[in-house]
Amino acid sequence: MKIISIILLSLFFAGCSEVKPWEKGDLARSHMLTNPNPANSQFNQHMYQSKEGAFGGYGISSGGCGCN
Amino acid sequence: MKKNKDKKQRGENNKLANFMAAAMAIPAVASSISQAQGPPEHSSIRLQYSDYQDYQSNQDRISIKSPMLWVDTAIAERTEFEGSIVLDSISGASPLYLDTVSGASGTGIDDNRKAANGLITQYFEDFSLGIGGVFSTEDDYKSRGLNIETSIWTPSKNTTFNFGISANRDDITSSNNAEIDESRTTLNFLAGISQILNSRSLIQTNFTYSGGNGYFSDPYKLNDNRPQSRDLGAILTQYILYFPAEDFSLHVDYRFTHDSWGLNSNMFEFSIYKPLAKKWLVRPSLRYYTQSNADFFQYSYPPRNLNQFYSADQRLASFGGLTTSFMVQRDLSQGFSVDFELGFIQQRSDFRPGGGSDNISPFYARFFTVGLTKTF
Numbered sequence: 001m002k003i004i005s006i007i008l009l010s011l012f013f014a015g016c017s018e019v020k021p022w023e024k025g026d027l028a029r030s031h032m033l034t035n036p037n038p039a040n041s042q043f044n045q046h047m048y049q050s051k052e053g054a055f056g057g058y059g060i061s062s063g064g065c066g067c068n
Numbered sequence: 069m070k071k072n073k074d075k076k077q078r079g080e081n082n083k084l085a086n087f088m089a090a091a092m093a094i095p096a097v098a099s100s101i102s103q104a105q106g107p108p109e110h111s112s113i114r115l116q117y118s119d120y121q122d123y124q125s126n127q128d129r130i131s132i133k134s135p136m137l138w139v140d141t142a143i144a145e146r147t148e149f150e151g152s153i154v155l156d157s158i159s160g161a162s163p164l165y166l167d168t169v170s171g172a173s174g175t176g177i178d179d180n181r182k183a184a185n186g187l188i189t190q191y192f193e194d195f196s197l198g199i200g201g202v203f204s205t206e207d208d209y210k211s212r213g214l215n216i217e218t219s220i221w222t223p224s225k226n227t228t229f230n231f232g233i234s235a236n237r238d239d240i241t242s243s244n245n246a247e248i249d250e251s252r253t254t255l256n257f258l259a260g261i262s263q264i265l266n267s268r269s270l271i272q273t274n275f276t277y278s279g280g281n282g283y284f285s286d287p288y289k290l291n292d293n294r295p296q297s298r299d300l301g302a303i304l305t306q307y308i309l310y311f312p313a314e315d316f317s318l319h320v321d322y323r324f325t326h327d328s329w330g331l332n333s334n335m336f337e338f339s340i341y342k343p344l345a346k347k348w349l350v351r352p353s354l355r356y357y358t359q360s361n362a363d364f365f366q367y368s369y370p371p372r373n374l375n376q377f378y379s380a381d382q383r384l385a386s387f388g389g390l391t392t393s394f395m396v397q398r399d400l401s402q403g404f405s406v407d408f409e410l411g412f413i414q415q416r417s418d419f420r421p422g423g424g425s426d427n428i429s430p431f432y433a434r435f436f437t438v439g440l441t442k443t444f
Contacts, residue, residue, distance in 0.1 A: 018224060018226065019224070019226050019264050019265075019266060019267055023267040024264075024267065025267075026267055026268055026310045026312060027264060027267065027268075027270065027310075029310070029317070031317050031341035031343070031349065031351075032270070032308055032310060032317055034262075034272050034306045034308065034319075036341070037407070037439075038138070038140070038150070039114050039116050039136055039138035039152060039439065040116065040395075040407075040409060040437055040439065042136070042138075042152065042154075043116070043118045043134060043136065043437060044435075044437075047120060047433075047435060048357075051122075051383060051389075051413070051415070051431075051433065052333070052357060052359060052383060052389065053331045053333065053359050053361075053362065053383050053384050053385075054300070054302070054325040054327070054331060054332075054333035054335075054359055055278075055300070055302070055325075056276040056278060056300060056301075056302030056304070056323075056325055057274050057276050057302040057303065057304025057323045057325075058274070058276075058304065059232070059258070060215045060217055060232030060233065060234045060256055060257075060258045060276070061185060061187065061200050061202055061213065061215040061217075061232075061234055
């Protein structure tokens with residue numbers, strides 16, 4: 001199990017070569033962001049925080065929830 | 069772009085230049101805590117309307133109408149401002165007969181929430197520093213928060229380290245019990261890494277910790293009595309992979325949380341962003357969430373022991389939730405774009421592997437968001 005994990009991690013990070021600026025064209029696409037629509041995400045995360053027991057991970061400034 | 073005599077390199081540079089021009093024509097809205105090493109080149113302003121309705125046991129429950137104004141702009145050569153104002157209208161009845169304020173008896177919830185947040189970020193050569201605040205107020209709840217965040221990137225900009233700290237103060241009252249006048253304070257920390265893996269993919273992992281002290285109980289639920297502190301840790305990993313031949317990106321998110329109330333959660337979210345016919349973008353999405361119940365959750369009344377913590381709030385039960393949503397975006401002329409998202413949520417005890425809490429009723433919600441963005 002340990003050997004398999006090491007092999008998988010190595011394969012994963014083998015894809016992690018130094019990317020040059022001229023190779024970043026595809027990464028510049030508007031949908032290649034982890035949060036392409038912050039206003040929309042703000043509403044969705046507030047909705048999930050109101051209806052679920054857990055929260056977190058996305059950012060630091062989520063603010064409180066007076067959710068009844 | 070560097071002048072280069074190599075023909076192949078010139079070809080590559082032209083391809084990049086053409087692509088960047090095309091990419092800039094699509095309103096690109098950068099997140100405040102990921103991947104940006106400078107203020108946005110183009111200012112954006114967005115008007116958004118979100119509408120939420122939930123149902124349980126065949127009755128309408130909570131209805132929320134939420135207009136928002138959002139802005140992201142450079143305010144100086146190396147300074148960015150991002151902020152929003154929200155005006156929610158909330159109405160309806162909370163689930164369950166265990167509420168002291170119930171729509172069934174004609175006295176439902178009818179509340180308005182006003183909230184605003186703002187973040188100013190200053191960009192330097194190798195790092196950025198941001199300071200922000202958040203404010204939210206409604207009849208029975210007021211919240212204020214301050215946050216500081218920093219991002220540090222390597223010279224190649226392939227790796228970015230993100231850190232943040234925030235403090236919140238919440239004041240809680242009750243619209244049907246004037247004796248309730250409580251508060252709680254929460255301290256939050258974030259540490260994260262964003263790594264470009266290759267020319268088509270990137271990965272970002274954030275650890276967040278939230279430590280809260282004070283009043284956590286729900287004044288509208290009978291005998292709801294929760295601990296005076298809550299420590300919650302979360303780890304969220306987001307992976308994005310672009311498929312050049314088919315021209316779409318796949319986003320895979322996974323988040324695990326654990327807290328001092330005994331509640332653990334797992335969340336998977338899969339989204340595909342697919343541009344169509346130059347001006348359209350479609351985004352189907354699937355989100356699967358499971359949680360285990362808080363130690364003191366008990367889905368019956370009265371509490372087994374009045375001297376112990378107790379809550380029958382279904383949000384602290386064991387259950388699984390599935391959201392299916394679809395978003396479509398269309399670019400218009402003059403830098404405008406319009407988008408529409410529609411989603412459906414279902415929470416059920418049996419959506420959780422191994423089952424969830426007994427007897428909780430399936431919960432349904434539908435939401436939609438329509439937005440108009442102008443990029444200058």
